[in-house]
Amino acid sequence: MSARYVQPLRILIQFSFLCFTLLLGFRFYHFVMYVRGTTEPVARPVGIEAFLPISGLLGLSGWIKGLGINPIHPAAVVIFLSVLAVSLVLRRSFCSWICPVATISECSWKSGFHFFRRLLKPPGWLDVTLRGIKYLLLIFFVYSIVLMMDVHALQAFIMSDYHKMSDVRLLDFFMHISPAALGIILGLFAVSLLLRNPFCRYLCPYGALLGLVATLSPFRVTRDRTICVSCGVCSQVCPTYIDVMHKKSVNSPECIGCWRCISQCRAQGALSMRVVGKFTIAGWLFALLVVAVFYGGTLLGKTSGYWHSAINSSEYRLLQGRQP
Ligand code: SF4
Numbered sequence: 001m002s003a004r005y006v007q008p009l010r011i012l013i014q015f016s017f018l019c020f021t022l023l024l025g026f027r028f029y030h031f032v033m034y035v036r037g038t039t040e041p042v043a044r045p046v047g048i049e050a051f052l053p054i055s056g057l058l059g060l061s062g063w064i065k066g067l068g069i070n071p072i073h074p075a076a077v078v079i080f081l082s083v084l085a086v087s088l089v090l091r092r093s094f095c096s097w098i099c100p101v102a103t104i105s106e107c108s109w110k111s112g113f114h115f116f117r118r119l120l121k122p123p124g125w126l127d128v129t130l131r132g133i134k135y136l137l138l139i140f141f142v143y144s145i146v147l148m149m150d151v152h153a154l155q156a157f158i159m160s161d162y163h164k165m166s167d168v169r170l171l172d173f174f175m176h177i178s179p180a181a182l183g184i185i186l187g188l189f190a191v192s193l194l195l196r197n198p199f200c201r202y203l204c205p206y207g208a209l210l211g212l213v214a215t216l217s218p219f220r221v222t223r224d225r226t227i228c229v230s231c232g233v234c235s236q237v238c239p240t241y242i243d244v245m246h247k248k249s250v251n252s253p254e255c256i257g258c259w260r261c262i263s264q265c266r267a268q269g270a271l272s273m274r275v276v277g278k279f280t281i282a283g284w285l286f287a288l289l290v291v292a293v294f295y296g297g298t299l300l301g302k303t304s305g306y307w308h309s310a311i312n313s314s315e316y317r318l319l320q321g322r323q324p
């Protein structure tokens with residue numbers, strides 16, 4: 001069976017998560033307005049903690065060092081671990097099936113291609129140098145959070161007002177965005193019309209971490225040299241510039257498991273997603289697994305009691321009053 005259906009399916013899943021994220025943002029905005037006394041009571045949408053990956057890393061580090069899962073933003077830890085689990089099992093598929101930032105980025109470069117009829121590709125040396133930025137950022141976060149903060153420092157930071165209000169601060173950052181930050185975001189958006197996923201490829205430390213974890217995944221795009229007709233389409237359509245046509249299997253940390261190469265392959269059966277190099281998996285099953293592992297991880301957090309924050313609306317209101 002042709003894998004062409006996988007792209008519409010992936011786009012449907014991407015947009016479902018994007019809509020869900022917008023809904024979360026909208027409900028969180030109303031919650032903050034309620035805390036500030038301008039609207040009726042609204043429950044805080046816990047899923048907003050997906051936007052606190054640094055809190056997730058802090059919480060995970062604290063958990064590993066014996067503090068348990070912190071009660072301030074437990075969902076940030078649960079979601080962080082769920083994303084790591086998706087990457088460990090199913091490559092960096094979180095980036096191409098779930099992440100709303102990557103969805104917007106993909107829409108941008110596709111629109112840019114539609115409009116300009118071409119996209120730019122940086123020369124190899126520049127591409128490699130720029131890709132290093134996301135690893136440097138990752139090293140910085142791992143060094144300053146995992147290595148430099150002992151249990152006392154972690155505990156103090158996790159229980160600080162700053163950390164407690166990190167979700168509200170993030171909303172305020174976007175609601176009252178500075179001209180400099182807005183300029184950077186618009187600049188990135190403009191570059192995203194000309195290059196494929198520049199933010200994900202060069203700047204996102206989360207993506208760097210997921211890529212490294214994904215190298216342990218048993219799933220790989222695999223090419224059957226006896227069927228391949230060397231047309232080069234797979235290498236052309238790969239959003240991360242992997243030269244699929246010349247690989248036996250793809251284990252690059254840049255592979256985001258998007259299936260574009262498999263969907264557009266000219267020789268049916270030449271490319272497939274295989275588990276441990278042997279078993280071919282259907283696109284619909286891969287899609288189901290991506291959603292199930294991610295959602296299953298969050299469900300596990302909910303049912304085991306590591307989901308809702310210990311900070312209630314009254315404390316949010318109190319902390320709100322203390323904000324500078
Ligand atoms: S190798 Fe295939 S699955 Fe991986 S990023 Fe490129 S197109 Fe997507």
Ligand code: SF4
Nearest residue numbers: 228229231232234265
């Ligand atoms: S698209 Fe398919 S047939 Fe063409 S080079 Fe890639 S694997 Fe071979």
